[in-house]
Amino acid sequence: MPQIVGAVWEACSALKKVPPTNVTAIGRAMTQVAVSMKDVLREINELKPASSNPGDETSDNTPSKAESKPEDDDISDDDLGSDLSPEEMKVAQLAHGVVSETLVVIKELIRTITGMLKLETPDDNGKFVGSLEKLLKMCQGVGAEIDEIGACLYPPQEIDAIKLALEKMSSRINEIQQEVESFPTYSEPFLEACSGLRTVLKEMEAQLNCLSATELTTKMQNVAIINQIYM
Template sequence: MGKRDMERLNTRLSSYMSNIHETLQILDQTPTSSLQKLSWDDVIKIGEQLSKQATTAGMLFTGERTEVKALEENMEAYFNVLQGLLLHAYGSTVGAGPTLTSNVHASIKQAVDCSFMLWRECVSSYGSRNKELKLNVPQRVGTVWEACSALKKTPATNIVAIGRAMTQVAVSMKDVLREMKELEPSSSEPADGADDADDDDDDDDDDFGKDLSPEEMKIAILATQIVSEVVTVIKELIRSITTMVKKENFDETDAVESLEKLLKLCRDVGAQVDELGACLYPPQEHPAITLACEKMSNLTDEMGKILESLNGFTEAFSEGCKTLEKALEMIRLEISNSSVDDAVPQDSSELDVVAPMQNLAVQG
């Protein structure tokens, strides 16, 4: 294959990729409500066509004697299908909230990125005698298959997208909960020998989170209970929404904004759970723990108000919030008592000094 043929293929490829980049800019714009909403099922079907086109491209570009014209025709067909995929995906986002739109964009961007990598590999490998280079093409075809297959797992509605996002928040909270349960009090056993002081720093890393004082351990146990209750609240929130959307009078279009607010509140609670977990390692940060707990209380209260406005408030959610509030109050009291204890002098000589000072009067 001559240099001129390679230039033709590269020029064609650059042109198609430029057009796709321009179309991608459209996806960043919110479609007007007057635009006809397209089905995500159609997007999936176009994705299947793209997979077939990728297979054909892989076979042609790894062949020994394929005419450049045939390659150009295949390239044109592929990018026409890819263009259609982008436009249909855009049409499917009519009435979509930020969460669903973000899911759609991520899936489509993955298909585009894999397509670009495939075609760069195809053009580079065409006519080459480098066997390793040719072996890269089937691998790139595989990534396109995976990207197109992932379209089937992409949420097709706002409800599904928001529900999955809330579930992910709960999963992240469970990770924090698992780490919190691994916190341990410091060992009361004496060191085995003087050589222990010369151990590697890795030993200190292994003991990180295992040297809490009895007082700190009390706080850690109470905090663990709080996070456990928060996970329950999020689960009940998801159940409440699931029950609500099954009602005959439920209108997803009217509810999207409120559901997005609930998701944001979930994520904000998740951020406070992370903060709470980080504050438990010694030395514990009691003011930060108290603040995180206060924010959690306010955030869950706001969740309840939004659920009520959607007529989705349930008794199970209410009970979950009440149990959480009790757990939050317990840690507040423990921290308050701990602060009082810390403020009381324990040394008798110190008490001797403090008592007379309390009786001093400020002279004018």
């Protein structure tokens, strides 16, 4: 992760060295999207698997948190339910890959914008800035979906909501690439970044579909067992 985040900040720092223009302002707004994504990535890294060691549980001779601090109304990190089952950890790991690849796309997009500052001329200024404003809105939309995915990773995980966010992200990435490809020039690394993001999006969608199918099968088996008991 440090390499990815470092590359994003490297691309962002380039924007600070250019004259203050509308393009620069839009690029800097995109860096705020990257900042939010970095926060989500940090939160995902803080998720941990649930302990399966009985020794970790409170013994009979040890007072519980509620007994030792009955007056403490503060919510601790443990109360947030960040301990995940193995299946939930798998989903979190997949989400980590999606957020990381999205950061790469934003980085390459910022670099593309930085390299095209010379195109902002009096003749095409309005059209070019208009395109960048559209890109900014798309990036902010992707950022909103990343926030949604991050929020849905806490147990109980909202798989359907995550799948919907992935679908929206996939659509937005296609729109972003189409807009960039309408420019006179664009970088190959940007296209590669979009391709890499699509790959992890499809992988996560496939894994979530498998989890949903497995969960449905388990529920049906449980229903069948209950029906047999009461027949």
